[in-house]
Amino acid sequence: MSALTTLTPLRDRLTRDPHVTRLAVILVLLLTFFMLVKTKNFFGIATWQSMAVQFPEFGLMALGVMLTMIIGGIDLSVVGVANMTAIGSATLMMSIAPTGADSPQGYLAVVAAIAFSLIVGAIAGAFNGFLIAKVKIPAILVTLGTFELFTGIAVIITGGKPASGLPAQYGEIMAQRVFGIIPMPLIIFILATVVIALIMYKTAFGTKLYMLGSNETAARFSGLKTDNLIIRTYMTSGIFAAAAGLVMLANYNSAKADYGSTYTLLAVLIVVLGGVNPNGGSGRLSGVILAVVVLQVLSSLLNTFPNISNFYRPLIWGGVLLLVIVVNQWTKKNRLSRLFGVKGNKS
Amino acid sequence: MVDNVIAVRDIGKAFAGVQALDGITLEIAPGEIHCLAGENGSGKSTLIKVMSGVHAPDTGTIELNGKTFSKLSPIEAISNGVQVIYQDFSVFPNLTVMENLALNAELAAHRTFVSWKRMRAVAEEAIAKINFTIDLDEKVGQLSVAQKQLVAISRALMSDAKLIIMDEPTTALTKREVDALFAIILDLKARGIATLFVSHKLDEVFEISERFTIIRNGKSVITCLPEELDHATFSHHMTGREFDDNHFVPEHVSDEPILETRGLGVNGAFADVDLTLRKGEILGITGLLGSGRTELALSLFGAKPADSGEILINGEAVDVNSVRSAIAHGIGYVPEDRLTEGLFLERSISSNIVISELDSFVSKLGALDQRKADAEGQRWVDELKIATPNPANAVNTLSGGNQQRIVLAKWLATHPKILILNGPTVGVDIGSKHDIHRILRTLASEGLGVIIISDDIPEVIQNCNRVMAMNAGRIVAEIDPRTTTESELAELMSKDPSTVDGKG
Numbered sequence: 001m002s003a004l005t006t007l008t009p010l011r012d013r014l015t016r017d018p019h020v021t022r023l024a025v026i027l028v029l030l031l032t033f034f035m036l037v038k039t040k041n042f043f044g045i046a047t048w049q050s051m052a053v054q055f056p057e058f059g060l061m062a063l064g065v066m067l068t069m070i071i072g073g074i075d076l077s078v079v080g081v082a083n084m085t086a087i088g089s090a091t092l093m094m095s096i097a098p099t100g101a102d103s104p105q106g107y108l109a110v111v112a113a114i115a116f117s118l119i120v121g122a123i124a125g126a127f128n129g130f131l132i133a134k135v136k137i138p139a140i141l142v143t144l145g146t147f148e149l150f151t152g153i154a155v156i157i158t159g160g161k162p163a164s165g166l167p168a169q170y171g172e173i174m175a176q177r178v179f180g181i182i183p184m185p186l187i188i189f190i191l192a193t194v195v196i197a198l199i200m201y202k203t204a205f206g207t208k209l210y211m212l213g214s215n216e217t218a219a220r221f222s223g224l225k226t227d228n229l230i231i232r233t234y235m236t237s238g239i240f241a242a243a244a245g246l247v248m249l250a251n252y253n254s255a256k257a258d259y260g261s262t263y264t265l266l267a268v269l270i271v272v273l274g275g276v277n278p279n280g281g282s283g284r285l286s287g288v289i290l291a292v293v294v295l296q297v298l299s300s301l302l303n304t305f306p307n308i309s310n311f312y313r314p315l316i317w318g319g320v321l322l323l324v325i326v327v328n329q330w331t332k333k334n335r336l337s338r339l340f341g342v343k344g345n346k347s
Numbered sequence: 348m349v350d351n352v353i354a355v356r357d358i359g360k361a362f363a364g365v366q367a368l369d370g371i372t373l374e375i376a377p378g379e380i381h382c383l384a385g386e387n388g389s390g391k392s393t394l395i396k397v398m399s400g401v402h403a404p405d406t407g408t409i410e411l412n413g414k415t416f417s418k419l420s421p422i423e424a425i426s427n428g429v430q431v432i433y434q435d436f437s438v439f440p441n442l443t444v445m446e447n448l449a450l451n452a453e454l455a456a457h458r459t460f461v462s463w464k465r466m467r468a469v470a471e472e473a474i475a476k477i478n479f480t481i482d483l484d485e486k487v488g489q490l491s492v493a494q495k496q497l498v499a500i501s502r503a504l505m506s507d508a509k510l511i512i513m514d515e516p517t518t519a520l521t522k523r524e525v526d527a528l529f530a531i532i533l534d535l536k537a538r539g540i541a542t543l544f545v546s547h548k549l550d551e552v553f554e555i556s557e558r559f560t561i562i563r564n565g566k567s568v569i570t571c572l573p574e575e576l577d578h579a580t581f582s583h584h585m586t587g588r589e590f591d592d593n594h595f596v597p598e599h600v601s602d603e604p605i606l607e608t609r610g611l612g613v614n615g616a617f618a619d620v621d622l623t624l625r626k627g628e629i630l631g632i633t634g635l636l637g638s639g640r641t642e643l644a645l646s647l648f649g650a651k652p653a654d655s656g657e658i659l660i661n662g663e664a665v666d667v668n669s670v671r672s673a674i675a676h677g678i679g680y681v682p683e684d685r686l687t688e689g690l691f692l693e694r695s696i697s698s699n700i701v702i703s704e705l706d707s708f709v710s711k712l713g714a715l716d717q718r719k720a721d722a723e724g725q726r727w728v729d730e731l732k733i734a735t736p737n738p739a740n741a742v743n744t745l746s747g748g749n750q751q752r753i754v755l756a757k758w759l760a761t762h763p764k765i766l767i768l769n770g771p772t773v774g775v776d777i778g779s780k781h782d783i784h785r786i787l788r789t790l791a792s793e794g795l796g797v798i799i800i801s802d803d804i805p806e807v808i809q810n811c812n813r814v815m816a817m818n819a820g821r822i823v824a825e826i827d828p829r830t831t832t833e834s835e836l837a838e839l840m841s842k843d844p845s846t847v848d849g850k851g
Contacts (some may be wrong), residue, residue, distance in 0.1 A: 201717075202714050202715055203709070203713055203714065203715050204705045204706055204708070204709045204715045207702075207705060207715060208705065211691050211698065211702055214691035214692065214694050215687070215690065215691045217688045218687075218688055218689055218691055219691075219702075220650070220670055221650065221670060221680065221689065222757065223670050223703050224702070277693075281694065
């Protein structure tokens with residue numbers, strides 16, 4: 001095979017998805033800036049390890065939100081699901097293995113808690129999907145409502161206080177460094193990415209999601225089980241949110257009803273930044289993964305400047321979100337020509 | 348010779364490199380009833396928009412009221428007496444008749460406070476101009492199509508119109524309403540107000556028009572008097588081709604019906620529909636907008652399950668209560684509006700084609716065989732001669748005719764036994780229209796049962812071996828297209844529902 005034939009798909013991909021290319025360029029620029037300005041931090045392994053522990057929390061949520069936005073919906077309840085399932089599994093673990101229990105009991109508690117959390121996440125997501133598909137309430141209202149509902153359940157279980165005192169085995173497993181360097185949360189995120197890539201690109205379900213997001217009536221008229229697809233999508237989102245909850249539980253070694261409150265906006269921001277059309281029907285996983293990494297690098301970079309307060313962060317996230325949407329609108333050919341007043345090309 | 352109300356000369360207009368209008372000249376005398384005819388995409392709408400100031404022409408002039416413009420603004424057009432009544436009438440459905448009529452005047456006067464009394468007087472004066480009675484406090488959304496149209500006409504006349512342009516005004520009207528509309532047009536004529544009547548319904552334009560301008564592909568083909576035209580030359584000028592009137596004659600029709608309905612009905616849409624379809628046949632169902640034709644199609648396809656009656660497939664009563672059950676029974680449906688109901692515009696051509704049979708490309712392990720699916724897409728692209736360099740391109744890169752072929756391919760790929768097409772050639776260029784008809788005839792000869800639902804009368808007459816006319820939710824007649832003329836069929840479709848009692 002000549003070099004040309006192996007290059008063509010790459011070139012195709014670069015030209016067909018300018019958005020992903022743009023994100024990759026932004027990432028490279030950001031990393032270069034990081035390297036030049038904060039050389040010491042950039043070459044310290046600890047910087048990268050702390051990033052790898054942190055971003056799976058919202059990265060996992062973003063993967064679920066991405067699926068819901070591809071079908072033209074949205075899931076604002078992910079943080080609620082994460083906290084509710086984390087508190088539920090923390091409570092479960094502590095009742096199976098109270099303080100002072102032996103280690104086999106501790107491991108049993110961990111396995112039970114993980115299974116419990118993922119199942120509850122799936123049920124919570126399916127509940128969202130049911131309200132959206134069958135009761136026909138707009139996704140944004142349903143998930144805003146269930147976010148409050150799930151958070152409320154979490155508050156009631158804990159009385160608003162953090163649930164702590166987890167069995168040591170849980171922290172032990174989650175604090176593992178695979179090959180001595182790769183943190184466990186990153187492994188979970190990579191696994192989740194592989195699973196979601198398989199779902200999106202290697203199953204009929206994935207293809208149908210894009211079709212459903214592109215035109216729901218046509219999907220129904222083509223014989224797709226649209227209600228079923230919607231419910232399964234929100235269910236998947238619920239499972240990913242629950243996984244995010246498990247990572248948060250490990251990172252804070254406790255669970256609380258209001259952890260990660262900024263993650264809702266962040267997850268939506270990542271998905272939009274990653275090039276998913278908020279009206280549904282298009283967007284690529286690679287874009288979303290790049291967006292997760294870009295935002296984490298940006299965030300860590302901000303942390304290295306002690307004089308930029310954390311209070312600026314929502315302002316920066318909101319600004320980035322609006323900027324991305326505006327840039328996306330501009331780059332659509334017609335809008336650009338209208339903006340610059342190209343003659344004789346109305347409509 | 349009287350001065351023209353409006354004269355557009357040598358108008359040219361291009362959109363994104365496509366020449367929509369190319370040297371069109373059109374003159375309308377005061378009080379003249381002028382017909383502008385042309386196929387979809389011939390440039391009729393663009394020409395109207397140039398005349399009413401919505402689009403600025405690239406070349407040419409517009410003479411209006413003794414002044415010459417190189418381009419008009421909508422305000423200039425209105426103040427010089429040009430009024431357009433669009434197909435959707437541009438009325439405010441949530442406001443009352445009075446508000447619709449009087450609000451413009453009230454706003455134009457820049458008054459801070461609204462006087463309901465003054466508005467009522469204005470509105471009463473407006474409807475008096477065309478002698479019709481209506482409850483001024485009724486919400487316009489509650490009115491019938493014909494009443495809405497009258498409101499729009501009254502409103503147009505309020506601003507001292509000299510020319511009223513009516514875009515396809517009869518599309519959704521019954522015969523009696525059309526007659527009433529024509530009486531109003533003649534009344535306007537008596538008062539010196541000219542009408543530009545845009546339509547492609549042959550019988551109507553011959554009935555009312557005093558002069559014709561036919562345009563095709565953005566060029567004027569001919570301007571002439573009605574005496575100089577007959578149906579054949581009219582069609583020839585519209586399309587630029589000679590028509591061979593060969594009717595569809597099925598080759599093999601099975602004895603046993605493949606699809607039957609008995610007393611089928613959907614509340615509020617249609618009732619008592621009995622029909623039979625045999626293999627190899629093309630059955631036409633025609634009716635006006637609102638006659639129940641679309642609802643009938645949707646209920647046969649399970650998208651709007653019937654409330655009464657039954658559907659039999661191969662002689663057995665089946666329950667078609669969802670789209671999936673219809674598909675499982677071998678029914679395919681090409682919807683009325685392919686953009687909103689048929690296509691996934693930003694997805695690829697090949698994924699649009701294979702969507703309904705996607706599950707057949709899934710291995711036992713659940714993995715989708717993308718290569719096989721793409722090959723299937725490619726096969727149909729070749730088979731139906733869909734003009735695209737690459738089936739991975741998005742569907743919205745294609746023309747209407749090619750898009751319609753994709754919808755057709757999607758259903759053919761599921762190997763249906765019954766294919767229902769609702770308006771199969773709406774918005775499709777004439778060449779593709781011909782090709783689609785040919786494909787349908789071939790499919791029927793291969794043993795498919797085909798139903799064409801359309802209000803395009805020549806289409807059903809030429810391509811169906813039996814035609815049923817629907818009117819006000821009922822099948823009113825079944826005719827043999829070889830012995831029925833277009834105007835007879837049109838008569839059946841548009842007879843006022845009150846004179847149709849039960850079955851015909």
